[in-house]
Amino acid sequence: MSEETRRPKVVIIGAGFGGLSLAKSLNNAPVDIEIIDKRNYHLFQPLLYQVAMADLSPADIAWPIRSIFSKQKNVTVTLSKVQDIDTERRSVICDNCEVSYDHLVIASGSNHSYFGKDQWSENAPGLKQIVDATDVRRKILVAFERAELAKTPEEMARELTFVVVGAGPTGVELAGAIAELAHVTMCEDFRRIESKSARVILIEAGPRILAAFPEDLSAKAEASLIKLGVEVRTGAMVEDITDSYVVASGQTIPTATTIWAAGVQIEGVGSWLGVETDRAGRVPVGDDLSVAGHPDISVIGDAAQVKWGDGKFVPGIAPAAKQEGKYVAKRIAALVAGKPFTEPFRYKHLGNLATIGRNSAVIDFGKFKLSGGLAWWMWGFVHIYFLIGVKRPLFVAINWFFSYVFHTKGARLITGLEQLRRQGKI
Secondary structure (H helix, E strand, O other): OOOOOOOOEEEEEOOOHHHHHHHHHOOOOOOEEEEEEOOOEEEOHHHHHHHHOOOOOHHHOEEEHHHHOOOOOOEEEEEOOEEEEEOOOOEEEEOOOEEEOOEEEEOOOOEEOOOOOHHHHHOOOOOOOHHHHHHHHHHHHHHHHHHHOOOOHHHHHHHOEEEEEOOOHHHHHHHHHHHHHHHHHOOOOOOOOOHHHOEEEEEEOOOOOOOOOOHHHHHHHHHHHHHHOEEEEEOOOEEEEOOOEEEEOOEEEEOOEEEEOOOEEOOOHHHHHOOOOOOOOOEEOOOOOEEOOEEEEEEOHHHEEOEOOOOOEOOOOHHHHHHHHHHHHHHHHHHHOOOOOOOOOOOOOOOEEEEEOOOEEEEEEOOEEEEEHHHHHHHHHHHHHHHOOOOOHHHHHHHHHHHHHHOOOOOOOOOOHHHHHHOOOO
């Protein structure tokens, strides 16, 4: 193909919400799109904790990227991990290939941040990928099995103590779900232990949980957690995590199960581009979401530091990533058509949502705020809406409704037991 007839090449790193939104928005544009991702599936991360709590199976919230774009003929999918970017040659260097681009969009997402204590990751897994969710699920379910076999009250108490570090939406949702699992769902499953005696402790370094929410909703969420039996500890700084205890603000908490929900970091993007980043690794971008000095490169989603007035930055949430993806698609389409494009990106905040167990949630839509059971149902409908266009949402809705009515868990299976036995952990 000659240079005159070759269509512009748009390369997208990452198939998260931003990457998918961008690619779909360029469906009718005269461009060729190549999506590069180290995994072959798109993950609906907001519901990942429900996989960890056995409410949903991994197949309910993850779908092959190729099947999503099977009918969009201008999209090619490459399964590979990005190693570097050569901005002079306009090329993305992967572990098994090299991909040239005319327009590059980095939507690579984020990973866990342990604030310089990476050794904690072995004993305090977080939730970012399916394997994280299945590991957390195994860790929680095995704790109950070990408690059933405990030889001393101290050993039993340690196995039945669950610590969640970080009280953002993920931490709050996890703590509520674990409490519900122990105090409601599994209360008739065991004979030697009372699962209702399990302790769930939510630790937050800040002065209150759900810091991004208004204070009144934060207080209502805390009250809902306490009603579920969660011990909420704010203003508590974690100082150490091992396989048998957590130290927070000088107090040692014996526990066999710690889950991390207290921070994210962006890996690689700053070094790929040779630019300065913030402490979390986010790349500052301009009003058009492009990188300074590289108008052909945009960064969106978690990896982008986007100004949002009054010294704030656009939050790293799914609606923001989708808006950024659509905006960059509009910009690229204009540039490809040879039209000037001067419209700056304007983020429209659609609100914050968090669920607490199976009967309560808090919702902040600015002037409209809601909490309690009705908020829980609205939270569910909002998440089902986000599933539309990726997978049939009705199937997930039926699973949720069945679980809600009958207090069941859909996939309470423990896998990987042989490996745990070899490690002496069961």
